[in-house]
Amino acid sequence: MKCETGRVSSTYEQLALRLRQAFDALSPGADPVLRLSERGDYQANGVMALAKSLGRAPREVAADVVAHLDLEGWAEVEVAGPGFLNLTLTPARLAQQLRELGGDPRLGVEVTPAPATVVIDYSAPNVAKEMHVGHLRSTVIGDALARVFRFAGDEVIARNHVGDWGTPFGMLIEHLVDVGEDEAVASLSMGDLNTFYQAARTTFDADPAFRERSRERVVALQSGDPETRRLWRVLRDQSVAYFTEVYRKLDVTLTPEDVVGESSYNDALDTVVADLAAAGLLEESGGAWCVFPEGFTNRDGERLPLIIKKRDDGYGYAATDLAALRDRVDHLGADALFYVVGAPQAQHLEMVFAVARLAHWLPESVRCEHVVFGNVLGPDHKMLRTRSGESVRLVALIDEAVQRATDALAARAGSPEGPERATLALQIARAAVKYADLSTERSRDYVFDLDRMVSFEGDTGPYLQYAHARQRSILRRAGAQWSYDAAPFALEDPAERHLALGLLGFADATAAVRDSLQPHRLCTYLFDLAQRFTAFYEACPVLSAEGARRDERLALCDLSARTLALGLSLLGIEAPERM
RNA sequence: GCGGCUGUAGCUCAGCGGAUUAGAGCAUCGGUCUACGGAACCGAGGGUCGGGGGUUCGAAUCCCUCCAGCCGCACCA
Numbered sequence: 001m002k003c004e005t006g007r008v009s010s011t012y013e014q015l016a017l018r019l020r021q022a023f024d025a026l027s028p029g030a031d032p033v034l035r036l037s038e039r040g041d042y043q044a045n046g047v048m049a050l051a052k053s054l055g056r057a058p059r060e061v062a063a064d065v066v067a068h069l070d071l072e073g074w075a076e077v078e079v080a081g082p083g084f085l086n087l088t089l090t091p092a093r094l095a096q097q098l099r100e101l102g103g104d105p106r107l108g109v110e111v112t113p114a115p116a117t118v119v120i121d122y123s124a125p126n127v128a129k130e131m132h133v134g135h136l137r138s139t140v141i142g143d144a145l146a147r148v149f150r151f152a153g154d155e156v157i158a159r160n161h162v163g164d165w166g167t168p169f170g171m172l173i174e175h176l177v178d179v180g181e182d183e184a185v186a187s188l189s190m191g192d193l194n195t196f197y198q199a200a201r202t203t204f205d206a207d208p209a210f211r212e213r214s215r216e217r218v219v220a221l222q223s224g225d226p227e228t229r230r231l232w233r234v235l236r237d238q239s240v241a242y243f244t245e246v247y248r249k250l251d252v253t254l255t256p257e258d259v260v261g262e263s264s265y266n267d268a269l270d271t272v273v274a275d276l277a278a279a280g281l282l283e284e285s286g287g288a289w290c291v292f293p294e295g296f297t298n299r300d301g302e303r304l305p306l307i308i309k310k311r312d313d314g315y316g317y318a319a320t321d322l323a324a325l326r327d328r329v330d331h332l333g334a335d336a337l338f339y340v341v342g343a344p345q346a347q348h349l350e351m352v353f354a355v356a357r358l359a360h361w362l363p364e365s366v367r368c369e370h371v372v373f374g375n376v377l378g379p380d381h382k383m384l385r386t387r388s389g390e391s392v393r394l395v396a397l398i399d400e401a402v403q404r405a406t407d408a409l410a411a412r413a414g415s416p417e418g419p420e421r422a423t424l425a426l427q428i429a430r431a432a433v434k435y436a437d438l439s440t441e442r443s444r445d446y447v448f449d450l451d452r453m454v455s456f457e458g459d460t461g462p463y464l465q466y467a468h469a470r471q472r473s474i475l476r477r478a479g480a481q482w483s484y485d486a487a488p489f490a491l492e493d494p495a496e497r498h499l500a501l502g503l504l505g506f507a508d509a510t511a512a513v514r515d516s517l518q519p520h521r522l523c524t525y526l527f528d529l530a531q532r533f534t535a536f537y538e539a540c541p542v543l544s545a546e547g548a549r550r551d552e553r554l555a556l557c558d559l560s561a562r563t564l565a566l567g568l569s570l571l572g573i574e575a576p577e578r579m
Numbered sequence: 580g581c582g583g584c585u586g587u588a589g590c591u592c593a594g595c596g597g598a599u600u601a602g603a604g605c606a607u608c609g610g611u612c613u614a615c616g617g618a619a620c621c622g623a624g625g626g627u628c629g630g631g632g633g634u635u636c637g638a639a640u641c642c643c644u645c646c647a648g649c650c651g652c653a654c655c656a
Contacts, residue, residue, distance in 0.1 A: 031596080038599095045598060048637085058636095081599045082636080126656085163656060262656080288654050298652050299580060310654040317656045344650055346583060374584075375649080382649095412618075440592065443584060445649075447591070456618045458604045459592080466618065474615055524593065527603085534619070543615045557615095579616090 010108055010507040011097050012042070015075060015087060019044055022069040026050060026061065032085075040086035041075070041501055047083040058083030094497070095489035097504055102484040102555060107563055108507035111153040118149045119157045119328045122340035123247075123254055126163035127239040127261070128172050128200075130193040131246050132391035133384050133448075134342075137373045140437045140572065142340035143252045144519040145371070147570045148510060157332055160254055161324065162243070164236050164261035170218035173231045174210060175200035181234065188238035191245065191395065236261070246394055251430050251572055265323035269315045272322050273308055279359050287311035293354035296347070306351045321352045326361050336367040338517065343372045343443065371517050374445035376437075384448050401429035404454040405462075409579075416578065424576055428454070428462050431573045435461030438571055439523035459527050461573055464564060467530040468575045471561035474542055476577075478554050487552040495532075495539040496556060502532040503559050510570065519571060526567045533560045 012034065019032035023046060030050045037043035047065060051058040062083040071077055075087040089097075101108055122142020125131045142158070150156045175196070176184045187196050203210045220228040240256050247254045273289065276282045281291045283305075290305030298304045307316045328334045339349055349370045356362035378384040386392055405428035409415045416424060436453040440446045456462045491497040509525035512518070542553040565575040 033596080033598095043599090048598065052635090084599065086599095166656060168655090286653070290653075296652085297581065299582095300652095301581070305653055307654050312654075314654080316654060318654095320656085342650095343584060347651055350583095372584080408618090414616090444592085445585075449591080452591070452605075455605085460604085463604095463618085466616090470616060477615065520593085524603090527593095531603085537615080538612095538620050541615065545615095579618090 009110065010511075011089070011093075011504045012508045015042055015071070018069065018071055018074065019046075019065075019085075022065050023050065025068040026064055027054060034087075036501075036505070037086060039080065039084075040078070040088045042087040042089075044085040044087065047085060051083060089501075091491070094491065094500060094504075098489045098500055098555070098559070099484060099487075101503060101559055102487075106151075107559075107566055108504070109151065109510050110507070116154045116335035117157065117333050118154045118336045118338065119159055119332055119334040120146050120149070120338045120340065121159045121161050121324075122146075122338075123243075123252075124161045124163070124341075125239075125243055127169075128188070128193060128235050129163075129197050129239075130191075131243065131394040133376050133394065133397060134391060135394060136376060136397070136433075137437055138340045138342070139247075139250065139252055139254075140434050141371065141373055141442065141519060142338075143254065144434075144438055144571050145338060145340070145513070145517060146253060147572060148513045148519070148522070151570055152510065152514060157328075157334070158254055158258040159324075159328070160243075160259045160261075162240070162259055162261040164239075165263040165266070165320075167218050169221055169232060169235070170214035170216070171200050171204045171210075172197070172235055173217050173221065173228060174213045175203060176231055176235060178203070181231075185234065185238055188235070189241065191242050193239065193242065194393070236263075249395065249398055249426075250434075251574065253572075260324075262317070262320050265320050265327065268323035268327065269319050272319050272326070276308060276355075276359060281355070281358055282308065291355045291358070293351055293358060295354070296351055304351070306355050318348070318352060318355075321349075322356060322359075322361070325352065325356050329361060329363070329366060334366060336369075337362075338369055338371050340371040340373070343374060346370060346372060369517060371442070373442045377445050377447045379447065379449065381447065398429060398433065401433050401450060401454060402426055404450055405429045405432065408454060408456070424579065427574045427576050428465065428579070431461030431465050431568070433461075434571060434573055435464070435523060438519040439527075441520055442518055459523075461568075462579075464526055464530055464568060465573070465575055466579055467533060468561055468564040468568070469577065469579045470537070471533065471557050471564070472577050474557050475554065475561060477543055482551045482554040484551075484555050484558075486548055487555040488548050489552055489555070490549075491552075493536075493540050495536040496553070499529075499532045499536040499556055499560065502529045503556075503563060505529075506563050506567065509567070513570075522567055522571060526564060529560065529563060529567075 016032065016034045019034055023030040023032050027050055031046050032044040033046035034042055034044045047062045048058050051061040054061060059079060059082070062079040062085060065085065066077055066079065069077060073090065074093050075089050078086050080086050120142055123135060123139040125135050146156045146158055184196065204214060217228060221232055240259050244256055273282065276291060282289050283292060285305055288307050288311045289309040290307050292303045292305050296304035306318045308319045310316055325337065328337055341349065353362065353368055362368060376384045384392055402425050405425040406421065409421050409425060415421065432453040439459065453460060454462060456466050491500055505525060509522050512521040536556065540553055542550070542557060545553050568575045
């Protein structure tokens, strides 16, 4: 069956559709609660809840549902236990679904018929400051989400909300002037941002005259002094160029065009204040202009303000966030806003969203979510830091992973050498770091353990790459001497059938990521698929099989390899041909 | 004090729109195989799902409460 876009609709969706129709006949809107099963292929658990609401015996209701259920050509159904519906796909349908996947480069993932404009705010490093572990999760998770939504056909607008404004820039610009522009540019372009920033900071703390100059410089910056603005732009451009190098190293899709920093909204801040005032939402409190959305209190139980304009007439970051939100809704036409920002900002963002709703800047129709994530912990289960207590530079972290991957390759006979090994080591390192970050439930903290991450065994990125490389190896040997058309998909061996059922679930896994904004749903799926494949691989010789059975097994290899490669690519992970 | 997140096998983690015996990886122990890349596969041991209540025919999953850890709670972003 095809849907409107001409793409295959997932097997799960097709079954769910038919089940919903049967449930609707008894009670409109009742949820069949369909899921994968170890008993049949799928099981529907919704009968018991339905029976309760109807006040009838579950098995009786189950029989009623079955009577209304039309699974003709799709599956066999049986009632089990207290009222479970166990579904088993018919062999013909399973074969048909596999054939369709075989001819579909998207492996069953439909192009959304109604593309949405999805704005994803992620990464957000600070100008003239080093990128460190604190930026890892936002960058990796945000990029994975961007890839998944893009692939689904939505228009993704990445927004890298870099910190490029505020009082520190007086100090940074003065330091730039002191060391000389050429010197500063050389230092920054080498990625030596920590040294630059710390030197500025040190002088600022020690030298009152420097402090005074810095203060004056902030005023000049804010009032638009051309020379000051030029110097500021030098800092900004150098930093963005550096960030871009880091993104390239990580294979992250962010570009300089995605950088729309805090400074971009300066001109809109007055309007934010004026409009909030006009809406009667703005109150003066302690000399500052604030909005008090309901439901937020401080430690004394008093109303908690969102400070829009500070006592000193400066704007807080809340004003910037509100201006950015309005821009995304009004000018970019966002249907969805995702903020991939750490958990500590949860309350701040909640308040920003609440105020935006109050001001009618954020329509109900816009999906607006804070994509929270936990901390990266060290082996001591505390925030990951260097031995000297500083935050770990992102590039240092990748370099370390590359080193481990290089060692692992070197230890293995027959692995590629020279430049090829270097490329491979980088691909493995990215897979290790990204997969470890993406494969746990986002909101949890996780322990950063390079040894485990880079391992080729277990639930790791490199393991998935390896599984893919083995599949490709088989396919290379087979050459062009097989075809999907010749594969009957009889699936006589249970391992073949188990793998086939896994392959049908790819579209559902990507859909789950879009619904939950949890990339780990895709990770879990891919790891499960890789395990199904190895079980198949063990039980079913491929190249030595004969006739149609060989075509069938090669087709399963091909689908497995394509699914792993595509799935990994949606996570921002490459799938090399050989390892 | 208020709010949020987290607490599942020795370790690292899934599962948490309730449902048929709580899963996986690593580690440990025991097996298998001339192996299409053995960086493999099969099996075993190991869990009062933080504690205690409650709802339910049924709770790791929903509600209440307590404990522990992390984070946030007005002018830094």
